[in-house]
Amino acid sequence: GIQVEQSPPDLILQEGANSTLRCNFSDSVNNLQWFHQNPWGQLINLFYIPSGTKQNGRLSATTVATERYSLLYISSSQTTDSGVYFCAVEETSGSRLTFGEGTQLTVNP
Amino acid sequence: DTGVSQDPRHKITKRGQNVTFRCDPISEHNRLYWYRQTLGQGPEFLTYFQNEAQLEKSRLLSDRFSAERPKGSFSTLEIQRTEQGDSAMYLCATTSGVYQETQYFGPGTRLLVL
Numbered sequence: 001g002i003q004v005e006q007s008p009p010d011l012i013l014q015e016g017a018n019s020t021l022r023c024n025f026s027d028s029v030n031n032l033q034w035f036h037q038n039p040w041g042q043l044i045n046l047f048y049i050p051s052g053t054k055q056n057g058r059l060s061a062t063t064v065a066t067e068r069y070s071l072l073y074i075s076s077s078q079t080t081d082s083g084v085y086f087c088a089v090e091e092t093s094g095s096r097l098t099f100g101e102g103t104q105l106t107v108n109p
Numbered sequence: 110d111t112g113v114s115q116d117p118r119h120k121i122t123k124r125g126q127n128v129t130f131r132c133d134p135i136s137e138h139n140r141l142y143w144y145r146q147t148l149g150q151g152p153e154f155l156t157y158f159q160n161e162a163q164l165e166k167s168r169l170l171s172d173r174f175s176a177e178r179p180k181g182s183f184s185t186l187e188i189q190r191t192e193q194g195d196s197a198m199y200l201c202a203t204t205s206g207v208y209q210e211t212q213y214f215g216p217g218t219r220l221l222v223l
Contacts, residue, residue, distance in 0.1 A: 004151075033211060033212065035214075040216070041146075041198055041216065041217045041219065042111075042214070042216050042217070043152075043200065043214040044111075045111075045211050045213065045214075048210075048211045086151050086152075088151070088152075095157075095165070096142065096154035096157060096165065096167075097142075097144075097152075097154065097202075097212055098154070099151030099152050099153070100151055101149075101150060101151050102150075102151055
């Protein structure tokens with residue numbers, strides 16, 4: 001099956017810093033989503049981005065499907081950004097999501 | 110709140126007992142997925158339904174696990190003869206089935222098997 005690798009596995013920042021999270025995948029995909037998992041375990045959709053670039057406030061994401069990677073940018077980080085960020089891919093439309101192992105982000109005040 | 114609800118939110122049980130979890134999807138979402146997440150890992154796919162039909166099951170879904178979606182609305186996931194290795198977060202996600210659409214996740218049921 002498809003492999004999804006995320007880096008870095010852990011990231012510690014001071015409030016106000018910027019960061020880039022990376023997701024590599026081993027085969028072509030129909031869909032790619034970025035999620036934030038809060039401390040209570042809720043997965044929150046950040047972006048649906050099979051290709052191209054999207055922005056939502058301080059967050060933006062870029063997927064280069066032909067090179068099989070996606071990047072999540074967090075600017076001016078806040079303590080509430082802390083948590084685990086997951087990348088998940090869908091090989092064919094409507095099928096399962098395959099998740100990476102996540103990036104644990106800690107933003108210190 | 111994504112609109113997907115799960116019940117219970119937490120369950121503690123003794124090894125060997127049966128447990129059942131429920132997922133209520135967003136109204137009119139006809140695709141429903143179950144995932145399992147263990148500590149420090151990403152969620153792993155278990156099974157999914159389109160309406161009431163169970164279309165795919167992962168090899169992770171042993172014969173002790175069974176899932177149903179009897180009327181194409183809510184779904185249940187039952188684990189029989191629980192083992193300590195079943196301790197995990199069980200997540201439900203739904204979509205409307207429209208081409209290229211986000212999966213929306215519920216808050217999960219956290220299971221601890223003693």
